[in-house]
Amino acid sequence: MTDQIAKDHPLSPDAREQLRIVAGIMIPASEEFGVPGADDEHIFGDMLRTLVPIAAMVSAALAAIGPLEPLDQAARCAACERFQASAPTMAAVLVALVAQCYYRDARVMRALGMEPRPPFPKGFEVEQGDWSLLDRVRARPKLYRDAP
Amino acid sequence: MQDTVDVLIIGAGASGAAVAWSLAETRMRIVCLEQGEWPNPARYPSTGMDWEARAMTEFGFNPNRRANSADYPINEDNSPIKIANYNGVGGGTVLYAGHFPRFHPSDFRVRSLDGVADDWPIDYATLAPYYGENDRMMGISGLAGDPAYPPKMPMMPPVPLGKAGTKLAKAFNALGWHWWPSDSAVATTDYDGRAKCINLGHCLHGCAQGAKASTDVTYWPHAIRAGVELRTRCRVREIATDGQGRASGVVYYDRDGKECFQAAEVVILACNGIGTPRILLNSTSARFPNGLANTSGLVGKNLMFHPYAAINGIFEEPLDGHRGPSNCIWSQEFYETDPKRDFVRGYTFEISRGRGPLVTALTGMSTGRIPWGEDHHRAFRRMFDRITSMVAICEDLPEMHNTVTLDPVLKDAHGIPAPKLDYTLSENSRRMLNHGIERGTEVMKAAGAYDVITQAPIEFGGWHLMGTARMGTDPDRSVVNEWGRSHDVKNLFIVDGSLFVTSAGVNPTSTIQALALYVADNIKKRLANLFD
Numbered sequence: 005m006t007d008q009i010a011k012d013h014p015l016s017p018d019a020r021e022q023l024r025i026v027a028g029i030m031i032p033a034s035e036e037f038g039v040p041g042a043d044d045e046h047i048f049g050d051m052l053r054t055l056v057p058i059a060a061m062v063s064a065a066l067a068a069i070g071p072l073e074p075l076d077q078a079a080r081c082a083a084c085e086r087f088q089a090s091a092p093t094m095a096a097v098l099v100a101l102v103a104q105c106y107y108r109d110a111r112v113m114r115a116l117g118m119e120p121r122p123p124f125p126k127g128f129e130v131e132q133g134d135w136s137l138l139d140r141v142r143a144r145p146k147l148y149r150d151a152p
Numbered sequence: 153m154q155d156t157v158d159v160l161i162i163g164a165g166a167s168g169a170a171v172a173w174s175l176a177e178t179r180m181r182i183v184c185l186e187q188g189e190w191p192n193p194a195r196y197p198s199t200g201m202d203w204e205a206r207a208m209t210e211f212g213f214n215p216n217r218r219a220n221s222a223d224y225p226i227n228e229d230n231s232p233i234k235i236a237n238y239n240g241v242g243g244g245t246v247l248y249a250g251h252f253p254r255f256h257p258s259d260f261r262v263r264s265l266d267g268v269a270d271d272w273p274i275d276y277a278t279l280a281p282y283y284g285e286n287d288r289m290m291g292i293s294g295l296a297g298d299p300a301y302p303p304k305m306p307m308m309p310p311v312p313l314g315k316a317g318t319k320l321a322k323a324f325n326a327l328g329w330h331w332w333p334s335d336s337a338v339a340t341t342d343y344d345g346r347a348k349c350i351n352l353g354h355c356l357h358g359c360a361q362g363a364k365a366s367t368d369v370t371y372w373p374h375a376i377r378a379g380v381e382l383r384t385r386c387r388v389r390e391i392a393t394d395g396q397g398r399a400s401g402v403v404y405y406d407r408d409g410k411e412c413f414q415a416a417e418v419v420i421l422a423c424n425g426i427g428t429p430r431i432l433l434n435s436t437s438a439r440f441p442n443g444l445a446n447t448s449g450l451v452g453k454n455l456m457f458h459p460y461a462a463i464n465g466i467f468e469e470p471l472d473g474h475r476g477p478s479n480c481i482w483s484q485e486f487y488e489t490d491p492k493r494d495f496v497r498g499y500t501f502e503i504s505r506g507r508g509p510l511v512t513a514l515t516g517m518s519t520g521r522i523p524w525g526e527d528h529h530r531a532f533r534r535m536f537d538r539i540t541s542m543v544a545i546c547e548d549l550p551e552m553h554n555t556v557t558l559d560p561v562l563k564d565a566h567g568i569p570a571p572k573l574d575y576t577l578s579e580n581s582r583r584m585l586n587h588g589i590e591r592g593t594e595v596m597k598a599a600g601a602y603d604v605i606t607q608a609p610i611e612f613g614g615w616h617l618m619g620t621a622r623m624g625t626d627p628d629r630s631v632v633n634e635w636g637r638s639h640d641v642k643n644l645f646i647v648d649g650s651l652f653v654t655s656a657g658v659n660p661t662s663t664i665q666a667l668a669l670y671v672a673d674n675i676k677k678r679l680a681n682l683f684d
């Protein structure tokens with residue numbers, strides 16, 4: 005994030021740090037699956053840009069978790085669990101923000117076997133399938149009622 | 153004040169486009185006023201990396217959440233089902249899935265056959281040629297021979313079965329239940345200037361390829377070439393009347409917010425089951441104190457949605473994910489009334505394929521199937537590309553207490569009173585939804601799903617808006633006559649979903665458009681004595 009964006013950003017520096025911690029707890033990096041965590045710099049930068057129109061809701065949700073910075077990892081996770089249980093609507097705001105930025109990251113998409121591109125203009129292949137499956141249905145008598 | 157036009161159409165959606173095109177051959181001066189803009193396919197979500205996110209915001213279904221400048225607010229607090237629409241050229245067809253079933257013959261004779269609601273003043277045979285003409289104009293894919301329907305001719309080959317469709321087709325066969333490839337408003341070959349479907353998986357948020365038949369790419373280009381004038385960003389406030397109680401034109405706000413009057417010989421309403429009663433109820437005068445065309449008191453009454461049940465199966469092996477059109481196959485095994493069931497009438501199952509990574513994550517995280525933390529990735533991979541969905545579209549019977557009225561407080565950006573909904577789910581609908589969930593779960597299990605997520609009714613599933621200005625022969629029991637003309641105001645017509653007497657258990661747009669063509673044909677045939 006450039007200094008200018010950092011200066012004008014609607015989330016305070018503390019709230020931004022809190023968001024990064026939450027994102028990393030929600031979707032941590034995984035060596036096993038070869039993916040970064042949601043607190044990765046690139047993904048987090050996307051998050052900061054994306055949240056601007058909903059900054060007030062994000063701030064409120066982050067505040068409801070309580071300060072995480074001073075806590076150790078286990079206590080942070082426990083605070084997040086309490087937050088999910090006690091404020092599901094606020095949790096949904098953070099989930100939507102973190103998940104949307106995470107699952108459009110090119111590295112994550114590749115790890116899922118996807119090409120990192122939008123659907124248009126290339127589109128996708130879908131197999132035609134076997135229409136002979138319909139033979140049994142074709143053999144049925146009519147299902148609709150005649151109407152006077 | 154502008155020159156008097158022969159025909160003024162309000163609303164450029166599914167029905168407005170069809171009626172405009174059909175009337176154009178008369179060479180009358182026809183103007184259509186539409187509150188929204190032309191959609192820009194280059195801006196549809198599937199063109200960017202943020203495709204899944206933008207599908208939920210700018211191109212979301214619900215106008216209150218979307219709140220684009222063309223949208224008007226709707227008070228839906230007193231309805232368990234919230235509105236889904238699109239305001240702009242093409243109307244709801246810009247976002248619709250493009251399922252394109254017709255009604256069954258029995259749907260026009262509900263009282264005679266099942267003793268509930270009312271019969272329509274017209275029958276299947278009357279509409280059949282208009283269904284056919286509409287299929288040709290919209291460009292429909294499908295397969296002839298469906299035993300659930302009288303014979304009809306699809307235009308293009310069906311959309312692909314894919315892995316998900318194949319699994320479910322086998323399950324329907326194992327249970328001995330009906331299924332058939334859906335009639336789809338999706339071009340599977342190049343058609344009338346439209347490129348064929350390339351499986352973007354984004355029918356519901358605007359088709360960037362132009363393969364889906366939204367009326368901005370089907371009827372409208374033809375209607376405009378034939379001389380119809382379409383004015384966008386023009387929001388109609390009310391229909392004005394003259395000393396004889398005839399419609400004299402409409403008052404509207406243009407794109408600069410300026411109040412204008414457009415005089416017209418004939419006014420046609422095509423604003424859907426919410427927008428049309430709203431305009432009629434806003435059009436009060438000393439002669440029509442309860443709103444225009446409302447001597448029967450039925451304007452805004454009998455609002456029908458189709459309550460939807462969603463049944464999502466999760467499988468061990470990869471399916472089609474987000475790839476492929478939203479349409480696939482349908483089943484009408486439980487469509488016609490069966491006295492052995494605890495409800496009357498019936499429903500259609502429609503299989504709608506899968507979902508992308510973001511929606512998979514949100515589905516999993518909101519239902520406790522995908523946790524925060526280390527296990528996130530493993531749980532996500534158990535669901536990604538492995539979900540396929542189906543819905544049960546339940547027939548909603550008309551009830552007087554389900555209404556669209558004017559909200560006493562809420563107004564749109566032009567200060568026009570907004571609609572207010574009061575709607576309750578009937579006991580019959582609840583039973584039908586439960587049946588749909590149980591039978592739908594059975595199909596998913598038969599197909600091999602290891603987990604099934606269900607929801608009924610779908611809260612943001614009020615996409616079919618019907619019944620609020622019904623047609624009929626009796627002026628005390630209907631708003632318009634059997635060919636769409638207001639009983640009270642002889643130069644006022646309605647062509648949208650408000651006309652429906654009953655809702656059937658299928659998506660309505662093919663019937664809405666067939667009706668619009670049928671009303672247009674009646675206008676053309678009666679031009680010499682239209683107002684008698």
Ligand SMILES: Cc1cc2nc3c(=O)[nH]c(=O)nc-3n(C[C@H](O)[C@H](O)[C@H](O)COP(=O)(O)OP(=O)(O)OC[C@H]3O[C@@H](n4cnc5c(N)ncnc54)[C@H](O)[C@@H]3O)c2cc1C
Pocket residue numbers: 162163164165166167168185186187188213236237238239240241242243244245246247248249250251252253356386387388389422423424425427428431615616617647648649650659660661662664
């Ligand atoms: C997400 C979604 C999925 C759907 N899926 C399907 C499906 O698979 N199959 C199916 O059959 N149907 C489907 N539908 C429903 C389908 O879109 C509607 O049935 C159809 O568009 C209704 O046609 P209409 O002409 O009655 O109204 P609309 O198409 O809604 O058109 C009404 C038009 O009037 C305009 N208007 C309203 N008020 C004013 C005013 N005061 N001044 C000027 N203009 C005004 C609006 O802006 C709008 O463009 C779906 C809808 C949605 C939203």
